């Protein structure tokens with residue numbers, strides 16, 4: 001190295017298929033570059049072209065392996081003995097790593113990044129020409145069919161060989177007619193997971209660079225994208241639709257023509273076929289070892305995935321993704337492939353009822369969608385009512401076809417119409433008709449196209465529906481309204497303020513809940529690990545019945561004298577220890593906290609309040625003033641009014657004092673808080689209240705240090721102040737072992753705020769205190785809340801308490817919660833990212849850290865994990881000021897199967913990546 005390049009470095013071999021590569025390190029340890037000794041098969045002109053292309057890529061803003069030193073001529077691998085010489089140069093080293101590793105999951109964000117790199121490169125290389133590009137390469141997709149037929153003999157498995165050959169031929173038949181219209185240019189030719197490098201930023205990889213220009217050639221421009229997206233299919237969890245973010249990102253930079261979009265998937269199939277036969281050829285040369293077998297396995301998987309959805313479907317999907325068409329087609333309309341010519345006369349079915357099987361359908365209420373045979377029963381019922389026929393809707397996502405606890409979306413979107421008829425009906429010839437018991441499935445697919453299943457998965461619906469027409473008009477039914485892109489989010493944004501956030505960047509549209517499940521309009525059903533408000537589970541029939549019954553009779557305000565408000569107040573007070581016997585009913589947690597603070601100010605005559613850091617208590621003026629969480633409000637600490645004083649968050653995992661148990665530092669939190677309260681009092685401002693969650697919910701469900709509330713409550717009371725426990729989030733049985741969070745601390749507060757779970761989603765809140773404290777409120781005027789404690793609110797409150805009791809939900813929270821916590825603790829043994837598992841019952845927190853020593857919060861990873869969990873059918877969100885804790889607070893009806901589904905999905909995400 002010293003002789004050729006004047007460098008004093010250490011060279012360490014790096015694996016490479018065609019060249020010899022070495023990582024060069026300087027004596028001080030820093031990386032000096034990569035020594036690349038080109039395969040002697042490369043001419044000097046080819047190498048010059050590769051290096052010039054790398055310069056182009058770098059000039060376009062990509063990180064690229066450009067030349068630092070050289071080239072110089074050196075003896076090739078065989079040495080001077082065989083006399084052959086090779087070109088050596090030192091290339092820039094790009095830190096950050098590549099996307100390689102088939103067992104790793106590539107997120108839609110990363111896949112889009114891959115498409116962006118391919119698009120940037122395509123634009124950068126478009127004007128580039130060089131004599132060194134004039135060569136014939138095995139990897140050039142223009143020669144793909146020839147490569148496959150030539151090398152197919154190396155494929156030892158006969159079945160696979162036949163499949164690869166016929167797939168390549170079929171794909172070629174799609175490409176060939178359009179080949180003349182495909183734009184050409186210089187392409188890198190190998191923009192794959194192995195060659196795209198990433199910058200690693202705050203725990204997430206973003207593709208931003210490219211190495212290895214060894215396959216540089218002049219070919220179809222769209223081939224650059226085809227090669228890139230084929231490499232996605234190798235990765236864990238990938239399927240054909242996983243490539244769409246890359247297609248969109250590429251298309252945004254370098255728009256695809258309709259012809260390019262039409263050949264894209266066939267080119268993916270050809271690339272996959274080339275990879276299989278080339279891998280087998282290499283195995284024949286190198287002999288089969290473990291490494292080769294593993295690589296072959298991945299190529300085969302990639303090929304099978306490319307073939308798992310018909311090319312026509314993928315083409316329809318790609319066209320729809322690019323805004324170039326797609327979606328259902330009118331009968332008899334072009335272009336290629338055409339639908340069957342329709343000279344069919346519509347039939348008259350007579351009086352026909354349309355069966356709504358969508359997520360919104362009333363027929364699905366109360367979990368009816370889970371009953372087997374529901375569709376047939378509903379149809380029979382309608383026929384019995386005198387209809388001549390019953391028809392389902394074309395293109396509808398059916399809830400009846402959905403499954404709970406499913407890691408992938410269900411085949412739920414109808415590609416035809418199902419019919420039940422009272423008598424014999426002569427259907428128009430030309431329709432595809434399949435009989436299934438009493439029902440007839442009718443569809444109108446493309447002539448000569450692939451067989452279209454009656455139901456398809458929503459991700460592929462745009463592709464499948466582009467191959468069929470709506471048979472409705474031939475049956476005398478109105479044409480289905482094309483679904484189009486759902487613009488609900490845009491409308492929401494137009495009528496909401498930006499400050500009103502929503503979960504997920506691209507959220508599913510949820511229109512139904514049932515128990516601990518949520519159903520989206522595309523038929524996907526998610527496990528709900530977030531809805532703590534819906535403590536009984538979604539759409540509980542007893543709550544619905546209580547509300548409906550009461551609305552039919554009376555709903556008014558609590559100045560009237562009626563039984564339910566009294567019964568509910570008695571029940572609520574009865575759940576609390578003495579002397580907490582007096583109830584104020586309001587509509588939310590914020591109102592409850594606001595009222596609790598007013599009570600404290602009035603009852604004590606003091607002006608100040610002490611709250612803990614990293615807490616959330618509500619949005620009203622007073623409850624916001626004591627909300628110190630910077631996750632909810634980044635200015636929370638700098639904008640405190642003067643009457644609010646904060647003490648440290650008693651976080652025993654990552655706070656100032658750590659450890660759990662009596663002999664740990666964390667007991668010092670109470671000493672600090674006691675001192676702060678004492679100092680306030682000494683300065684002439686004794687606090688009216690000390691307010692905190694009695695179990696630290698906002699930090700992800702952490703118990704307060706032992707004895708914390710006993711000490712702090714005693715001190716605040718010593719100075720005439722009140723102890724306020726905010727049970728809005730952790731109370732009402734969620735903690736399993738305790739109904740109220742303060743029980744865990746062995747204390748009794750002076751004022752308790754309750755909300756969320758009280759109404760199972762109906763707006764209900766309460767403040768419960770002692771008669772003596774409540775009596776002082778009289779001095780400050782009067783209290784009235786129009787809907788607080790209304791007859792409907794009161795019966796809801798009673799129904800919720802009845803169900804919690806009758807269904808044993810607190811005990812269920814304890815049982816399922818401890819099972820789930822044990823599963824999560826087991827995951828923590830295997831996955832370094834889990835720093836701790838907090839919580840009790842069904843209020844659990846999984847805290848993610850980048851380093852178990854420094855506890856650096858894994859904030860971005862947590863957000864990405866939540867996105868990946870959604871893909872796997874789980875709704876979960878982050879919490880804490882660092883947003884690095886999965887907050888697990890599902891409806892309390894969660895069962896062991898649901899808990900296991902969650903833990904398995906999390907295990908998978910932590911294993912495969914996010």
Ligand code: PMP
Nearest residue numbers: 588589590616617618728729755
């Ligand atoms: N207190 C706590 C502890 C809470 O978690 C919340 C809500 N997240 C509130 C009060 C405010 O309740 P609401 O949203 O019903 O106003």
